[in-house]
Amino acid sequence: MAEPVLEVRGLCKSFGALKATDGVSLTLEAGEIHALIGPNGAGKSTLIAQIAGQLAPDAGEIWLGGREITGLSVAGRARRGLGRTFQVSSLALEFSALRNVMLAVQGRRASSFGFLKPVMRDRRLVDPAHEVLARFDLEGRAGVTAAALSHGERRQLELAMAFALEPRVLLLDEPMAGMGAGGTTALTRVLAAMHGSVPMLLIEHDMDAVFALADRISVLAEGRLIFTGPPEAVRVSAVVREVYLGGEG
Amino acid sequence: MTLALLIEQLLNGLQFGVMLFLMAAGLTLVFGVMGLINLAHGSLYMAGAFVCATVAGIVGSFWVGLVAGVLAAAALGAVVEIGVMRRLYGRDHLDQVLATFALILIFSEGARMVFGAQPLWLDMPDALRGHVSLPGGATYPVFRLAIIAAGLAVAAGLFWLIRRTRLGMRIRAGESDREMIAALGVDIARLYTLVFALGAGLAGLAGAMVGVLQSVQIGMGEPVLILAFVTIVIGGIGSIRGALVGAVLVGVVDTMGRIFLPVLFGLVTDPASATSIGSSLSSMLIYLMMAAILAVRPRGLFPANV
Amino acid sequence: MSRVGAETVLNAALAGLLLVAPLTALGLGEPYYANLASRVAILALAGVGLNLALGQGGMISFGHAAFFGIGGYVAGISAQAAFNGAAVVSWPLEVMGSNVMPPIWAAAMLVAGLVAVAIGAISLRTSGVYFIMITLAFAQMIYYFAISWPAYGGEDGLSIYVRNGFPGLDTYDPLSFFLICYGCLMLALAFSWRIMGTRFGAALMCARMNPERLATVGIEPYPVKLTAFVISAMITGLAGALFADLNGFVSPSMLGWHTSGEIMVFVILGGVGRLFGPVAGAALYVLLEHVLGGLTEHWQLLLGLILLGVVLFARGGLVGMVTGSARHG
Numbered sequence: 001m002a003e004p005v006l007e008v009r010g011l012c013k014s015f016g017a018l019k020a021t022d023g024v025s026l027t028l029e030a031g032e033i034h035a036l037i038g039p040n041g042a043g044k045s046t047l048i049a050q051i052a053g054q055l056a057p058d059a060g061e062i063w064l065g066g067r068e069i070t071g072l073s074v075a076g077r078a079r080r081g082l083g084r085t086f087q088v089s090s091l092a093l094e095f096s097a098l099r100n101v102m103l104a105v106q107g108r109r110a111s112s113f114g115f116l117k118p119v120m121r122d123r124r125l126v127d128p129a130h131e132v133l134a135r136f137d138l139e140g141r142a143g144v145t146a147a148a149l150s151h152g153e154r155r156q157l158e159l160a161m162a163f164a165l166e167p168r169v170l171l172l173d174e175p176m177a178g179m180g181a182g183g184t185t186a187l188t189r190v191l192a193a194m195h196g197s198v199p200m201l202l203i204e205h206d207m208d209a210v211f212a213l214a215d216r217i218s219v220l221a222e223g224r225l226i227f228t229g230p231p232e233a234v235r236v237s238a239v240v241r242e243v244y245l246g247g248e249g
Numbered sequence: 250m251t252l253a254l255l256i257e258q259l260l261n262g263l264q265f266g267v268m269l270f271l272m273a274a275g276l277t278l279v280f281g282v283m284g285l286i287n288l289a290h291g292s293l294y295m296a297g298a299f300v301c302a303t304v305a306g307i308v309g310s311f312w313v314g315l316v317a318g319v320l321a322a323a324a325l326g327a328v329v330e331i332g333v334m335r336r337l338y339g340r341d342h343l344d345q346v347l348a349t350f351a352l353i354l355i356f357s358e359g360a361r362m363v364f365g366a367q368p369l370w371l372d373m374p375d376a377l378r379g380h381v382s383l384p385g386g387a388t389y390p391v392f393r394l395a396i397i398a399a400g401l402a403v404a405a406g407l408f409w410l411i412r413r414t415r416l417g418m419r420i421r422a423g424e425s426d427r428e429m430i431a432a433l434g435v436d437i438a439r440l441y442t443l444v445f446a447l448g449a450g451l452a453g454l455a456g457a458m459v460g461v462l463q464s465v466q467i468g469m470g471e472p473v474l475i476l477a478f479v480t481i482v483i484g485g486i487g488s489i490r491g492a493l494v495g496a497v498l499v500g501v502v503d504t505m506g507r508i509f510l511p512v513l514f515g516l517v518t519d520p521a522s523a524t525s526i527g528s529s530l531s532s533m534l535i536y537l538m539m540a541a542i543l544a545v546r547p548r549g550l551f552p553a554n555v
Numbered sequence: 556m557s558r559v560g561a562e563t564v565l566n567a568a569l570a571g572l573l574l575v576a577p578l579t580a581l582g583l584g585e586p587y588y589a590n591l592a593s594r595v596a597i598l599a600l601a602g603v604g605l606n607l608a609l610g611q612g613g614m615i616s617f618g619h620a621a622f623f624g625i626g627g628y629v630a631g632i633s634a635q636a637a638f639n640g641a642a643v644v645s646w647p648l649e650v651m652g653s654n655v656m657p658p659i660w661a662a663a664m665l666v667a668g669l670v671a672v673a674i675g676a677i678s679l680r681t682s683g684v685y686f687i688m689i690t691l692a693f694a695q696m697i698y699y700f701a702i703s704w705p706a707y708g709g710e711d712g713l714s715i716y717v718r719n720g721f722p723g724l725d726t727y728d729p730l731s732f733f734l735i736c737y738g739c740l741m742l743a744l745a746f747s748w749r750i751m752g753t754r755f756g757a758a759l760m761c762a763r764m765n766p767e768r769l770a771t772v773g774i775e776p777y778p779v780k781l782t783a784f785v786i787s788a789m790i791t792g793l794a795g796a797l798f799a800d801l802n803g804f805v806s807p808s809m810l811g812w813h814t815s816g817e818i819m820v821f822v823i824l825g826g827v828g829r830l831f832g833p834v835a836g837a838a839l840y841v842l843l844e845h846v847l848g849g850l851t852e853h854w855q856l857l858l859g860l861i862l863l864g865v866v867l868f869a870r871g872g873l874v875g876m877v878t879g880s881a882r883h884g
Contacts, residue, residue: 052771054767073770073775074767074770074771075769075770075771075773075774075775075776076775078770078771078772078773079773084771086767086771090765090767090768090771091765091768092760092761092764092765092768092769093764093765094760094764095757095760095761095764099757102757103757103758103761103768103769103772103774104772106754106757106758106772106774107772107773107774108772108773110754111754112754112755112757112758112774112779113754113755113782114753114754114755115750115753115755116753117753117754118749118752118753119752119753119754119756119757120752122754125754161771161772162771164772165772165773280684286684286687288816333863333867336867337867342615342683342684342687343609343615343819343823343827344823344866344870346615346617346687346816346819347819347820347823347862347866348862348863348866348867350816350819350820350862351858351859351860351862351863351866352859352863353859354855354856354858354859354862355856355859355860355863357855358853358855358856358859359856361853362853362856471812475691475692475695475812478688478691478692479688479692481688482684482685482688482689482692486684486685525703525704525705528703529699529700529703529704532699532700532703533696533699533700536692536693536695536696536699537696539689539692540677540689540692540693543677543680543681543685543689544677544680547680547681547682547685548681548685549685
């Protein structure tokens with residue numbers, strides 16, 4: 001069997017007495033969409049923060065493309081191919097949509113110690129950025145300041161920037177957050193179109209999107225992974241039902 | 250190098266530290282609770298000293314002057330808080346630095362206009378004149394011991410206030426989550442004014458006490474302010490305990506360093522070089538210590554928030 | 556007129572005014588004002604340096620006086636050594652003192668840059684208030700060193716008996732000296748503008764706006780910020796060297812925190828992050844100093860009140876107020 005693109009082994013993180021991550025191990029296989037669900041407080045954000053590099057785990061390892069990344073910084077992991085979107089859009093708000101994506105292209109392809117060439121005349125940055133914007137239906141908004149974009153457009157831009165990194169793996173932290181029905185459908189379609197080309201670890205609350213997109217679903221509760229399997233298995237699992245609906249009958 | 254000298258300098262260091270603590274406590278509280286950097290804190294120290302000296306000179310009693318100085322500094326603090334600081338909460342640090350820097354100019358020049366450019370003298374109260382004997386044969390001024398005692402008493406009082414009273418609870422809650430306590434019905438405006446005035450009063454107390462040892466002059470607060478900032482950075486911003494530990498550390502290291510570094514260098518080089526190298530190094534010592542601590546603990550020894 | 560256009564017009568106006576005013580004054584036989592204009596240009600240059608770190612990079616350095624003072628001391632020490640025919644350093648290689656400006660400037664910028672690497676490397680591991688305080692403390696450290704080290708004048712500072720020379724110009728001529736300062740300022744502004752349009756500039760701006768985002772696209776904020784900090788220090792160091800020659804004297808107060816505060820004032824008054832902000836700010840500050848100083852000996856009180864007013868009521872500084880726009884990236 002082919003090696004998983006992303007592998008988390010025995011990750012542990014405690015805050016005082018609280019075990020936010022309790023020995024979590026999971027894999028992300030090539031081309032799959034692996035959804036991570038769980039009730040509030042289950043530790044999903046903490047887990048993503050550790051995989052992305054924002055938070056150092058107390059124990060455990062993280063492997064990307066067959067190489068360990070546990071000790072790398074956020075930027076280091078990004079350079080190794082870890083793309084990530086945030087639950088609350090994190091953009092360079094004074095920059096236009098185009099410049100935001102250009103920054104991602106710069107991170108991927110060019111050194112930031114370029115002191116000579118003005119970026120706006122650098123075709124190596126501008127052209128790929130336009131292509132990415134077009135793919136995400138933002139070409140018409142290229143010159144608009146990120147602060148002036150609508151919520152849905154910002155979520156698109158988040159995704160576009162992660163995509164511009166030409167990532168090996170995408171970590172998507174609640175991409176549907178705050179989107180209305182129309183936005184959710186559109187974004188689901190975008191992700192479905194990307195399905196297979198890049199593996200995604202998708203954290204989501206929106207169950208329709210999860211069941212429409214996921215090849216595998218893992219359920220996190222109280223810091224532990226209590227179930228991993230295909231969507232149909234999750235649907236009928238008693239363990240999962242208990243976690244979401246409570247212990248009493 | 251005698252035991253007497255060692256003990257004397259240790260006590261001097263402690264006295265300096267305690268005085269720094271009075272300044273640092275106010276600074277760290279104001280930053281911890283209100284998120285405000287206040288460069289004008291040194292001006293409040295100066296105000297306490299000036300009012301104390303003036304009132305003591307008129308009335309003839311240091312004690313009356315002291316009370317007047319503390320109250321005046323607290324009152325000035327309250328006025329400044331209501332007039333200026335309120336508009337700065339939530340503004341970025343840059344604006345706060347500039348605004349309080351402007352306040353320094355205003356207060357310094359204002360003090361010059363009110364009190365004149367000449368330094369004032371503050372007489373030591375009779376009750377605290379004299380010396381006590383120390384182990385090792387030296388004597389130590391009673392007044393300095395009184396400062397140490399007063400400072401430690403204030404520290405104890407602050408700890409009690411923060412840990413055991415409702416006001417203290419509100420202060421601690423305010424440090425963690427400003428919006429929440431407003432939602433819970435605590436009068437934020439009054440709390441902030443109170444905290445600011447408390448810090449100001451402590452600064453005024455420090456100024457008045459030090460005014461006896463050194464003269465009372467414009468700009469006396471500035472070197473102390475810098476050291477107070479170094480103290481709270483070392484101790485951890487927002488923490489009273491950090492302020493105390495940091496202050497004593499800074500006070501003792503600075504005092505001992507100034508005395509003993511030249512001596513140390515005197516062991517390896519000639520007396521003239523030893524004095525110059527020693528005193529240069531000792532004036533930099535505190536900052537070197539701060540840099541070393543921050544290199545290892547970028548948020549100080551006892552950071553208040555996780 | 557577009558908003559971006561408004562700022563360009565203002566910049567051109569400021570550049571023009573700064574050039575025309577002293578020329579006019581000299582034409583009217585008032586060299587004093589040419590010297591005042593030199594002072595504005597030098598202080599603006601110091602501000603341009605700080606603006607790169609603070610305005611563009613978001614690093615609130617309260618210790619930039621360290622670099623200003625270092626530049627001044629390098630100029631003073633070099634001039635003194637040249638005057639005495641002595642070497643500035645004898646080991647590891649002998650470097651003779653120079654009394655010509657360009658090599659002095661190079662040395663000033665080099666030393667300021669090296670010190671900035673050391674200070675920045677430690678300071679940039681902290682953030683927020685801690686960063687402000689640690690930069691302040693490092694500057695204080697250098698200040699105390701300067702006043703207690705007897706070889707360099709101690710508390711009395713260093714005198715520069717003969718103003719350093721510049722090939723082809725008489726530096727004692729007020730116009731020539733002003734043009735030197737103005738030239739340096741314009742070069743620094745051009746450099747600053749140009750560099751902010753590059754990949755480095757884009758990374759720096761994002762490091763200020765959203766360092767998390769920068770890291771997420773694979774760019775480490777720390778090296779970018781450190782580089783900006785060092786470049787900024789070098790520019791401010793150059794200003795210090797010019798300042799020493801303007802006054803014929805290096806005062807330890809050039810290293811003091813009041814000076815750090817003043818340089819910040821120029822930047823904030825003019826508009827943080829705005830290209831010509833420091834020019835507007837320095838001009839306004841020197842003007843106020845001059846005008847208010849003529850009114851009363853307590854002019855610092857008025858200055859403080861005006862500064863306070865600006866902070867509380869006129870956000871975005873002078874440039875922001877005049878152009879009425881927010882900055883664009």
